[in-house]
Amino acid sequence: MNSNVNNKLNHGDINKHSNFIGMAEDLFVMYGEEQNEKMHRHYWYQLLIPTNKLEINGETTEGQVLIGSYIDHIVHSDSKILSLLIKPESDIGRRIKYYYFQKEPIINFDNPQMDQQVKTFSKDVTVENIQKVASLVLHQLLSDTSPANKPDSRITKMINYIQSNHIQDLSYQDFMSSVFLSKSHLANLFKKEMDIPVMKYLTWKKLIFASKNLAASNKTITEVAHQYGFSDAAHFSRVFKENFGTSPKRIFQSKHKTSISFMFL
CATH class of the missing domain: 1.10.10.60 (Homeodomain-like)
Structure with missing residues (x-):
């Protein structure tokens, strides 16, 4: 995945804020503490990767969580989380749908490479590293998937x-x-x-x-x-x-x- 950056930020700019959000056509990238105020659901898929652990729907996990479209959830974490919101109709979204969401609407898994990438990134939070870790995480997520059929x-x-x-x-x-x-x-x-x-x-x-x-x-x-x-x-x-x-x-x-x-x- 290649990328270009508008409105570049330096390390200090990001770290003086508790959270960060980057927006692209098929992807939102968010980094920070996740404290939902209520149970909610949304159309885009969501991948959550905690730097320590997170609580989703009352259950605590230290691994990664992938949430399907319009699935009720509430997330809390005292440590920072890398969160990717992925558009379902995109090529990436369709590959995720047909590989991950055939049986369960919320997938818990433990990918050591994702975990290490996010923990390494958390020590040096820059725009360039946000782009890099998002690319690496998506590569890991899609590594076992196949190209999806195009929509009608x-x-x-x-x-x-x-x-x-x-x-x-x-x-x-x-x-x-x-x-x-x-x-x-x-x-x-x-x-x-x-x-x-x-x-x-x-x-x-x-x-x-x-x-x-x-x-x-x-x-x-x-x-x-x-x-x-x-x-x-x-x-x-x-x-x-x-x-x-x-x-x-x-x-x-x-x-x-x-x-x-x-x-x-």
Whole structure:
């Protein structure tokens, strides 16, 4: 995986903050203490690698944890955790789905190489090392997987349509027109391919776009909420907390914000 960095940070910049979040197209990389305020669920898969141990759903583990799409969980840890949120419809996400999530929605495993990579990284936390450890961890995670089949071309077309239009203005009729399918046919095909209903996916995409905007700008939560079609800041905050287990105010005021672009080869 090659990468390039925008808004470079130095070692001191990151370490004076308790947490770090980097955002890419198919991946969010977070490093810091994980203290969810409530049980929550989200569309993207999540890989948790503790530097010591973590508690998930009341059970303590020192190994790694991989969480499937829309699986209820709550995480606490007094030590720092490297957390990767991975987009399910990406090539990496589809490989993870077909290898790891055929039987269990939450996978506990013990990969000594991942563990050592994160512990080594925790001693020298820089943007460059965050990129490096994310690449190494993904390589380890995918080492036994096979390339996944591509999604139905009509679903790919619809996802591209969402990416290239003003998401706050999109409707079900727009989706039907973009792929020339009836509402029922589109709903069934999308759910089969993506494991999520169309409109729930659209809400998730709005949440991700809004989060990236908050991370990359000085806009208020109210401004970003209105920009992406949420009725107000309270509505956005409620949806955010349902998906991430904490408030957007806590995330974007406490974590160091940067943009990291990853290129997967």
